[in-house]
Every structure is written in structure tokens, then in C-alpha cells.
Amino acid sequence: MNWEEILIKIFNVELTHYIVLSLILFCIGIMGLIISRNVIRVLMSIEILLSAVNVNFVAFANYTDLSDLKGQVFAIFIMAVAAAEAALGLAILLALYRNKPSVDTEEYKELKG
Amino acid sequence: MEMQDIIYSLFFYAIAFVLIIAALGIVFMPRIVYSAVCMIIAFLSAAGIFVLLNADFVAVSQVIIYAVGITIIMVFAIMLTAAREDKKLWIAVKFRSLVAIAASGLLFLIILASVTKCITALSSRAGLFAVQEPSQETIQRLAVEGTTLTIGKALLTDYVLPFEILSLLLLAAILGAVVIAGKGQEKLINPTTSTAEEEP
Numbered sequence: 001m002n003w004e005e006i007l008i009k010i011f012n013v014e015l016t017h018y019i020v021l022s023l024i025l026f027c028i029g030i031m032g033l034i035i036s037r038n039v040i041r042v043l044m045s046i047e048i049l050l051s052a053v054n055v056n057f058v059a060f061a062n063y064t065d066l067s068d069l070k071g072q073v074f075a076i077f078i079m080a081v082a083a084a085e086a087a088l089g090l091a092i093l094l095a096l097y098r099n100k101p102s103v104d105t106e107e108y109k110e111l112k113g
Numbered sequence: 114m115e116m117q118d119i120i121y122s123l124f125f126y127a128i129a130f131v132l133i134i135a136a137l138g139i140v141f142m143p144r145i146v147y148s149a150v151c152m153i154i155a156f157l158s159a160a161g162i163f164v165l166l167n168a169d170f171v172a173v174s175q176v177i178i179y180a181v182g183i184t185i186i187m188v189f190a191i192m193l194t195a196a197r198e199d200k201k202l203w204i205a206v207k208f209r210s211l212v213a214i215a216a217s218g219l220l221f222l223i224i225l226a227s228v229t230k231c232i233t234a235l236s237s238r239a240g241l242f243a244v245q246e247p248s249q250e251t252i253q254r255l256a257v258e259g260t261t262l263t264i265g266k267a268l269l270t271d272y273v274l275p276f277e278i279l280s281l282l283l284l285a286a287i288l289g290a291v292v293i294a295g296k297g298q299e300k301l302i303n304p305t306t307s308t309a310e311e312e313p
Contacts, residue, residue: 013122014246018166019228021129025136032140032247034213035204040190044152044258045138047183051159056173063164064253066247069263073272075171079178080279082287088185090190091294106205108186 018059023050039103040098043089050082125165132158143203145221156180167252170261 025048032045054075060072093103100107135158137149156179163172204210267277 011119011122013125019123020225023224024133025223027221028136028140031213031217035210036140037127037203037205038145040187041148042146044148044187047152048139051179052157055159055162057166058163058171062168062247066167066251067262070267072168072171072260073264073267074172075176076276077279079174080283081180083178084283086186087290089285090186091290093190094193094294103194113288
């Protein structure tokens, strides 16, 4: 494969590019979910995960059925669920903070499970 | 290869670069407020990606719900739980961090290999899904009338049951958030804290 073909393959953006982009976002989200010590940053990482899934849905909606747009409908559903999840996450965080005033994930040792 | 495709791909790479840098900033910024700012940038650039994918309604919803709504929730969470020494709470310097980085890197490599190798094989088989370039006529039609009509019709005909269930879910989430975060729960405090021990 010579350089010209590789350049054309790179600059011809299609479905694979979007899948790889959402894959990178998903991996960043999973990494942040595990390694961060702040509870709020864990919530933000969950939002990155949902956003990566949204990018994937909309990319497949664009490249497989642009007439029906089912993927965009599912993206709207995911957004509503993400909003509910963020609100409940904040509520649970406040309830935890009232019991033990800290946002460190290492501090919540009594949350067994 | 036309000029239009080159401009499209340049826009794609610029927005994707900003998106990935902002997502890395959410995870690795030392202060949590900087993470919130990075989150706004990340969600706005995700809206830009949606615009590139002919999804205007989803892009506007992304700006309204994520870049405004969820960011406000996160900023309120930061303010209400005013972290005093939040420089210390960066990332966990533990064994699990190493495992997490290795696992996400491995997941990245596996899915990258499967996507680049297998998607041509999958899309060549008829019946699974047919990947095609969106036709110019459809793009022109969407540019004139937008995607809101199609999404609205789909939401109120094919997906009306999930739509109604979603409204119930939102109602339940609001009620649950009020009940969980509301005051007057002192009797429900777990037995490890001091206020429960004061009770007879």
C-alpha cells in the first residue's frame, strides 16, 4: 500500500472513523471510572461513557438508515436516561455526604457489596 | 476525492481531537472544577460530531441536556460537597489504576482490531446491515427540513411505549432524587455514624 492510498484512506472519513472515535471515548471513560478518586469525577466518567455510546448510535444512523433515523431516536432516549442518572447520582452523593463528609472513593469502605 | 470531502474530514479530525483531549482532561485534570470545564468542552464538541453526522436535533439536545443541564448538576455537586483538599483526590495511585489502564488499553486494541478487520466482512454480507454512504439527495432533504419531523414521528408511532415509559422513569427519578437527597432522614442514618448512637 503506497502513501497515496493511505492518505486517501485517512482523509476519507467513514463509519470506521466514528466507531474508533467512540471506542477511544469509551476506553477513556472506563479508565476514569476506575482510577479516579473523586466521586464527582466518577459521575463525569459515566457521562463520557454514555456520550460515546451516543456517538456510535448516531454514526450508525447516518451510515445505515438515513431515512428512518432509528439510531437518533435511541440517542434521544439515552440522553433522557443520562439526565435521570445524573440527578439520582447527585442525590445519592448528597445522601452519602451527609453521613460522611468526604468525596473520596477510598473513604467509603463500609459500602460492602 | 473532492474538496468537500477533504474539508469534511478536516472538520472531523479537528472536532475529534478537541473531544479526545477534553475527555482526557476530565479524567486527568488535577482540580475537579477544571474537569467540569473540560466536560463542557467535551459535550460541545460531541454536539459538533453530531452536526457532522446530519443529526441536528440530537446536536441541539446534546447542547441543552448535556452541556447545560448535566454540567449544572455536576457544578452543584462540586459546590455542595465543597472538597477542601481536592488536590489530594487526583487519581488513585494503587494497583487497580494499573489494571484499569491495562484493561482499557486491551479493550481498545481488541475492538480496534475487530472494527478494522471485520466491519468490511460484516457489511458485505447482505442482511446484517448495509453500510453505505448517505446519498446526496437525502442530505439535501435533511438540510432543508431537518431531522425533527422524522424523530417526532418515530417517537409518537413506533416508539410510543418506550416514550411513555421514559416519562415515567423521569418522574420516578425526580421523586427518588427528592426522597434520597431531602432532609428529615435522620432516623435512617446508618449505625456507624455518631447521630444514630445518640438515639435510645
